[in-house]
Amino acid sequence: MDYNATTPVLPEVLDSMLPFLRKQFGNPSSDHAYGRPARAAVERARGQVAELLGCAEDEVVFTSGGTEANNLVICGVMELSKARRHIVTSTVEHPATARPCAWLESKGASVTRVAVDQHGCINENEVRTALRCNTALVTIMLA
Ligand SMILES: Cc1ncc(COP(=O)(O)O)c(C=O)c1O
Incomplete structure (x- = not known):
């Protein structure tokens, strides 16, 4: 922030x-x-x-930092969501987000990585288009 x-x-x-x-x-x-x-x-x-x-x-859940928070949310949501196995994220995430997404992908989840424009911005409509009925989480950094 x-x-x-x-x-x-x-x-x-x-x-x-x-x-x-x-x-x-x-x-x-x-x-x-x-x-x-x-x-x-x-x-x-x-x-x-x-x-x-x-x-x-x-x-409100306090953690020791960003990596712990991202792992807790990304892996925690997928643990709770047995039926919905799809995540939407961006192509430019910090490893603290990209790696747990890739790890879940290696375990069978689907991950859609929405590209950013030349300013590093996400197009909201591309995120909407990426949503599926089995999407459990959208995780995109705000920076
Ligand atoms: C966007 C973003 N996410 C996650 C992290 C990881 O945070 P931490 O170093 O607190 O684990 C950083 C740290 O640089 C970051 O910039």
């Missing part, structure tokens, strides 16, 4: 994080005196992100 992967931390983000890096460093998954305030902070952040994105809190 800003510099893609190479992003300086905004001063206000750093200020918000410092208490958790210095003092409240508990594991938010642990139900002990260190963990509980950390969990409360993670849940507060989840609510703020959900409000920003206009979605439900339980739709």
